[in-house]
Amino acid sequence: MHPIIEYLSKYIKLSDDQAEAIVTGSKIQEFKKKEIILRPGEVARNCYFILKGCIKTYYLVDGEEKVTGLFTEGEPLVPVSYATGEKSDYFVEAIEPCITSLGSNIKTDELFDRIPEMKNVSLVIGGEIMARNQVSYDTFRTLPPEQRYKKLRETRPDLCNRIPQYTLASYLGIKPESLSRIRKRMQEKVV
Amino acid sequence: MHPIIEYLSKYIKLSDDQAEAIVTGSKIQEFKKKEIILRPGEVARNCYFILKGCIKTYYLVDGEEKVTGLFTEGEPLVPVSYATGEKSDYFVEAIEPCITSLGSNIKTDELFDRIPEMKNVSLVIGGEIMARNQVSYDTFRTLPPEQRYKKLRETRPDLCNRIPQYTLASYLGIKPESLSRIRKRMQEKVV
DNA sequence: CAATGTCATTGACTTAAGTTAAGAAAGCAC
């Protein structure tokens, strides 16, 4: 089964015809490692469903990368700029070689015409993304750096291994040196 | 004009009949200062549009209040629990005496039947809430405590005056003592 | 109006993250 259909199957029973229409209608786009998908000042014309690879979103503050989001296989990435139609404030960049399926406003309208039920699905998925964002937000807000790292190891252990430490540190809101020290502290406690 | 209709007018042109239906169909609920609106473990059956007053959302971590959200007049408050149907992880509590207009799943379904266009409005409003959340999230992530406070004074100066310092401190992710010191430091620079 | 409770500030001290700089380890290109 196509990954997109598998993803949607949680929300809606699609006929074979409908599934076929979605898959053949969906555009695939690939990105090289370090390829920039969206820059500040640009308006996002697409959102992305990640089939393979890993993408980060980040701000450039005084020349420093501030990572605010990490996305991997099976996750939808909806740039704020796509939702609002305004210029993006941040970068979207492939950390690994990526294969994504594109969503666009035009495609979405066509889809809603063809399968009206998808409007409800969008509302539900939107609610879920919002809820997930909120949880991630609240974790960051309520925990100090060291505990954020521990939490991340529990909830997304895959990330800790596949992503450069300095990117992970930025995502945790600390400097690479601090992450290094945290890791060392944790090691010592285990021994 | 009713505040809810004024709010919706940004998104949809409602006939007088439709506006009438929404206003008469909407339930008003008031809360006393310090009244708890939602507790961890409970499932939210309502979302709220704030007509008057101020509401905070917070986690209780080791007996300590960790404020993650502050909402005032004209803002919609959608508990994660309302969106997901799962038990809440956090408290929702009135900081000031509040007057709110309730939204509920049943009401929403009725509304969608009556005014199908409202489904599109929900999608748009949902996108906007998500975008606003993201901006607030990213501000917190990318700025250190002192700058978070400065930013908050720029973007929501009202909050800094109407809310207790210890609540504000918690919202900024610091202790009241630290906020006190930050304020002192800022004063000294002005003089 | 005294007594109590709530909230904000201050000071002394601790802790952990930031900064700067240097060097080690790993990955990549030629």
Place this chain on the structure above:
DNA sequence: GTGCTTTCTTAACTTAAGTCAATGACATTG
């Protein structure tokens, strides 16, 4: 493989937030 870049770690020092404790301001209540 050699050399180069990128990434990670370590160390010494600085800075700012956390902690603990005391005090002061203010509002609320009996």
